[in-house]
Amino acid sequence: MDLLQGTLDMMVLRTLLMGPLHGYGIAKAIRTKSGESLEIEFGSLYPALKRLELKGWIAAKWETSETKRQARYYRLTPAGRKQLAAEHSKWAEFVDAVTRVMGPLPGGEA
Amino acid sequence: MNWRDREREMQEELKALEEIAGRKELGNLTLAAENARAVWRWAWLDGLLADLRYAVRILLRQPGFVAVAVVSLGLGIGANAAIFSLMDTLLWRQLPVREPERLVTFDYGTSSYYSFRQFQARSKDVLEDIVATAGAEMRDLDTGGGPQAGEVEIVSGNYFTGLGVTAALGRTLTADDPDAAVLSYAYWRRAYGGSPDVVGRTIRVGKFPFTICGVAPPEFFGVQVGDVADVWLPIAAVSALYPGRHILDGPNYNFLELLGRLRDGVTAQRAADALTPLAVAIDLERAGPGVPDWVRKNMQAQRLKLTPASNGLSYLRRRFSKPLRVLFAMVAIGLLLAAINVMSLQFARADQRRRELTVRLAIGAGRRRVIRQLMTESLLLSFAGGAAGLLLCRPVAAGLASLIRSMGKTPELLLRIDGPMLLFVTAVSTAAALVCGLIPAMRASRADLVNGLQQSSRSATDAPASRMLGRVAASVQLALSLVLIAGSFLFAFSLYRLTHFDTGVNRERLVMLDVDAHEAGYKGAQLDELNRRLLARVGSMPGIERATFSENGVFTGRSSNDQMGADGFQAPAGKRRNAFFDNVGPAFFTTIGARLVSGRDFTEADDAAAPKVAIVSREFARHFFPDRNPIGQNIWHVNEKQKQPLQVVGVVEDIRRDARQQPQRWFYVPQWQAKSDLWSTRFLVRTRNAPGSMIASLRAAVRAEDKAVHVVSIDTADQLLNYNIDMDRLIAALSFGFGLLAMTLAAVGTYGLAAYNVTRRTGEIGIRMALGATRPAVMRLVFRQVWQAAAPGILAGAAAAAALGRLVAGLVFQMKPADPAVLTSAALVLAAVSMGAAWIPARRAARLDPMVALRNE
Numbered sequence: 001m002d003l004l005q006g007t008l009d010m011m012v013l014r015t016l017l018m019g020p021l022h023g024y025g026i027a028k029a030i031r032t033k034s035g036e037s038l039e040i041e042f043g044s045l046y047p048a049l050k051r052l053e054l055k056g057w058i059a060a061k062w063e064t065s066e067t068k069r070q071a072r073y074y075r076l077t078p079a080g081r082k083q084l085a086a087e088h089s090k091w092a093e094f095v096d097a098v099t100r101v102m103g104p105l106p107g108g109e110a
Numbered sequence: 111m112n113w114r115d116r117e118r119e120m121q122e123e124l125k126a127l128e129e130i131a132g133r134k135e136l137g138n139l140t141l142a143a144e145n146a147r148a149v150w151r152w153a154w155l156d157g158l159l160a161d162l163r164y165a166v167r168i169l170l171r172q173p174g175f176v177a178v179a180v181v182s183l184g185l186g187i188g189a190n191a192a193i194f195s196l197m198d199t200l201l202w203r204q205l206p207v208r209e210p211e212r213l214v215t216f217d218y219g220t221s222s223y224y225s226f227r228q229f230q231a232r233s234k235d236v237l238e239d240i241v242a243t244a245g246a247e248m249r250d251l252d253t254g255g256g257p258q259a260g261e262v263e264i265v266s267g268n269y270f271t272g273l274g275v276t277a278a279l280g281r282t283l284t285a286d287d288p289d290a291a292v293l294s295y296a297y298w299r300r301a302y303g304g305s306p307d308v309v310g311r312t313i314r315v316g317k318f319p320f321t322i323c324g325v326a327p328p329e330f331f332g333v334q335v336g337d338v339a340d341v342w343l344p345i346a347a348v349s350a351l352y353p354g355r356h357i358l359d360g361p362n363y364n365f366l367e368l369l370g371r372l373r374d375g376v377t378a379q380r381a382a383d384a385l386t387p388l389a390v391a392i393d394l395e396r397a398g399p400g401v402p403d404w405v406r407k408n409m410q411a412q413r414l415k416l417t418p419a420s421n422g423l424s425y426l427r428r429r430f431s432k433p434l435r436v437l438f439a440m441v442a443i444g445l446l447l448a449a450i451n452v453m454s455l456q457f458a459r460a461d462q463r464r465r466e467l468t469v470r471l472a473i474g475a476g477r478r479r480v481i482r483q484l485m486t487e488s489l490l491l492s493f494a495g496g497a498a499g500l501l502l503c504r505p506v507a508a509g510l511a512s513l514i515r516s517m518g519k520t521p522e523l524l525l526r527i528d529g530p531m532l533l534f535v536t537a538v539s540t541a542a543a544l545v546c547g548l549i550p551a552m553r554a555s556r557a558d559l560v561n562g563l564q565q566s567s568r569s570a571t572d573a574p575a576s577r578m579l580g581r582v583a584a585s586v587q588l589a590l591s592l593v594l595i596a597g598s599f600l601f602a603f604s605l606y607r608l609t610h611f612d613t614g615v616n617r618e619r620l621v622m623l624d625v626d627a628h629e630a631g632y633k634g635a636q637l638d639e640l641n642r643r644l645l646a647r648v649g650s651m652p653g654i655e656r657a658t659f660s661e662n663g664v665f666t667g668r669s670s671n672d673q674m675g676a677d678g679f680q681a682p683a684g685k686r687r688n689a690f691f692d693n694v695g696p697a698f699f700t701t702i703g704a705r706l707v708s709g710r711d712f713t714e715a716d717d718a719a720a721p722k723v724a725i726v727s728r729e730f731a732r733h734f735f736p737d738r739n740p741i742g743q744n745i746w747h748v749n750e751k752q753k754q755p756l757q758v759v760g761v762v763e764d765i766r767r768d769a770r771q772q773p774q775r776w777f778y779v780p781q782w783q784a785k786s787d788l789w790s791t792r793f794l795v796r797t798r799n800a801p802g803s804m805i806a807s808l809r810a811a812v813r814a815e816d817k818a819v820h821v822v823s824i825d826t827a828d829q830l831l832n833y834n835i836d837m838d839r840l841i842a843a844l845s846f847g848f849g850l851l852a853m854t855l856a857a858v859g860t861y862g863l864a865a866y867n868v869t870r871r872t873g874e875i876g877i878r879m880a881l882g883a884t885r886p887a888v889m890r891l892v893f894r895q896v897w898q899a900a901a902p903g904i905l906a907g908a909a910a911a912a913a914l915g916r917l918v919a920g921l922v923f924q925m926k927p928a929d930p931a932v933l934t935s936a937a938l939v940l941a942a943v944s945m946g947a948a949w950i951p952a953r954r955a956a957r958l959d960p961m962v963a964l965r966n967e
Contacts, residue, residue, distance in 0.1 A: 023123065024131040042136045046124075047145035054153050069130055072123045 183495025186445030188502030208274025263339035280324030488547025496539035585903035592907025598849030616703025630818035663792030709760030876963025
């Protein structure tokens with residue numbers, strides 16, 4: 001499934017709402033949450049993380065993982081929380097609008 | 111966080127993730143890293159654009175400041191660019207020919223056509239080819255619409271092919287083309303409007319028709335840097351252009367500059383070694399059989415030198431490389447001054463913007479971020495200055511080049527705005543931005559938050575460090591100004607001495623006409639007869655006091671030279687016996703105002719029938735007659751088959767055209783007694799009124815005698831002398847300009863410092879006045895503060911000027927580079943100027959109303 005522009009950023013922010021994660025953890029979490037239908041390429045996820053970091057919506061720090069390994073953990077900043085709220089409502093409006101346009105197909109044929 | 115830290119951290123992060131997840135799971139990590147870097151690059155660019163937009167907005171709000179900054183930086187950068195382009199043109203640029211790095215010049219003096227052919231025929235082992243040029247000279251060119259002056263360059267037939275220059279139109283010269291002509295691209299555009307059917311048409315040079323065979327490419331001006339030829343003619347044309355003078359046959363008509371092309375793999379040194387025996391043989395042949403043994407030995411010991419000439423031949427390069435370097439140093443100092451001036455303005459601006467900057471720092475903008483923003487503004491100003499400088503550079507450089515007489519009529523053709531030039535302007539603009547922006551930006555970004563937010567004029571500007579900076583800036587400015595002013599004084603005094611020395615000739619209202627009757631066909635007795643008639647006609651013109659003539663004129667640098675013998679003169683080995691001579695008309699010395707030390711002047715009576723006589727210069731007499739009175743003694747040409755003594759009838763004070771030159775051995779003989787034709791005739795006339803008014807009627811007088819007789823030039827004696835010191839005049843004129851500019855900037859700087867001090871201390875001055883301080887006391891207070899900055903600056907400047915003086919040692923005449931009189935007078939002038947500039951703020955301080963001043967607090 002293709003990702004709409006900017007959706008990845010939004011999903012990253014949403015995922016981090018649950019708590020800090022390292023880069024690979026974020027990719028895994030999105031995949032699991034989507035019922036394995038969204039296969040996030042790490043190659044596109046990683047620049048997105050850097051972009052969000054530059055904008056100040058997420059921040060990172062070295063921590064030890066549950067498997068006793070060092071990794072850089074990202075967490076949401078207050079600015080990121082605000083951004084997520086704004087994007088979430090925009091997204092909801094968008095989905096709502098598209099759903100209304102599409103509706104069920106007439107004649108019950110699929 | 112800088113780029114390196116970020117990169118390292120990214121690598122560590124990716125490595126850690128790889129250990130957690132495994133390489134396969136993460137996919138292409140190189141691509142991930144590359145994309146992450148792209149994110150940073152975009153962010154950086156975005157930030158830059160934002161900074162630029164913000165900088166433009168800020169600057170638009172301060173048009174006055176922007177105008178001052180851009181104009182002063184523009185002048186500074188423009189002057190640097192102009193000198194750079196002159197240096198590029200005269201010193202560095204490569205010739206637009208095939209493989210210019212293989213060209214070499216013969217360090218040999220000029221060659222005759224005979225030696226050129228000898229070299230050409232016998233150098234094939236080491237040189238691919240040799241080309242020759244006689245240099246450009248003014249001639250009448252007629253394209254069908256009447257004669258107009260143009261530059262004609264006579265070159266060997268293989269000139270273009272040997273250099274590897276192909277025609278833009280038609281073809282170039284070939285080895286056997288007696289009447290072909292190649293036009294320069296610029297001349298083709300100018301005289302023929304760039305018409306494509308010009309090939310095959312006729313162009314007249316003087317009286318002689320030539321067939322245009324092609325047009326040279328636009329970037330090619332010839333191999334002589336500074337000369338711009340309009341038309342190239344083959345060497346065979348010499349016989350037609352100089353009728354009656356067998357220039358191509360004589361082994362001693364040295365008029366060609368040679369340029370060789372090394373064979374592949376041959377070094378200049380090897381070629382020179384291979385050609386040395388040939389050069390010696392040619393020299394010996396040239397000198398003839400009458401050469402004394404010691405001279406012959408010297409000639410045999412000579413070694414030919416070949417110098418790499420990828421950037422062409424240039425006598426200008428030798429003469430101008432040092433002066434241009436000095437000028438470059440001066441314009442660089444000028445730009446530094448301008449940048450410091452802008453820096454002082456930036457300090458003041460930063461004070462006004464304190465609140466804005468403090469707010470930005472308070473809400474967490476990093477110091478580097480603020481510095482970057484301020485530097486963006488400085489860079490923007492500086493590049494605007496650079497653009498203005500580029501606009502200025504061409505006219506300025508062309509103006510300077512036109513002061514160099516030998517650069518011809520169209521020096522602007524040679525000046526180009528190209529890659530190296532743009533690179534130079536970019537570098538200079540960046541450097542200027544650093545000078546005028548960095549310190550103010552560093553200081554402004556180190557804001558004291560509490561005081562900054564209050565924005566009280568006191569607290570914002572009272573920091574001792576900021577006062578120090580202002581004072582130091584003013585001091586440095588004065589020091590630099592002093593260097594420039596001292597330099598301009600030095601060059602001005604030197605020029606004064608070069609123009610006010612005893613030349614041995616009275617230059618007042620003295621005019622020289624250079625007349626060429628050869629082209630009109632005069633020779634032998636006819637030529638003498640013509641000169642007699644012209645002399646009578648010119649001499650009897652109203653407005654002419656008296657007239658005479660000579661072959662070489664005065665101050666022209668042209669001379670004839672021969673080995674001489676004299677009664678009682680022994681020529682031991684090493685003692686020179688050559689002397690310069692000139693064929694002159696009657697009353698020559700009386701007319702030009704030369705002083706006869708003893709004996710008499712020539713008269714009409716000294717004609718072919720009378721005993722042969724000569725007049726010698728004082729230096730000639732000192733050399734040849736050290737122990738006897740020269741009057742009545744005989745001198746003679748050593749190399750004549752039959753000794754023909756000339757009796758010395760007078761001794762004349764030495765005539766010099768250059769104060770830097772030692773007096774030379776000269777003797778003069780009456781033309782009516784000379785055996786050979788005059789090469790040229792220079793009439794010397796003393797006018798009654800301003801000489802400028804006589805030029806047209808002098809020209810008309812020659813034409814009235816014979817329309818075909820060509821007046822080559824008419825100059826006053828002063829002009830002739832000035833041509834000789836064009837370099838000195840160029841430097842003096844420029845350094846005067848820079849001195850003036852420096853003085854203005856120094857005045858502005860000290861004015862700013864004083865005004866700022868008065869504003870800052872208004873309250874204090876009010877209190878002092880309320881407590882009874884008198885107005886003079888208040889003014890003294892202001893002056894004292896300015897003086898505290900000015901005195902160390904002027905002292906440091908004097909020391910720097912004394913040290914830098916060594917750089918100009920060879921360029922000033924009869925002046926010590928660290929001349930105490932020059933340094934003292936420059937220091938006094940600068941002190942007066944800076945105190946004068948402080949006068950206005952001081953008077954304002956003295957007129958303060960104490961009540962108003964105190965209320966302001």
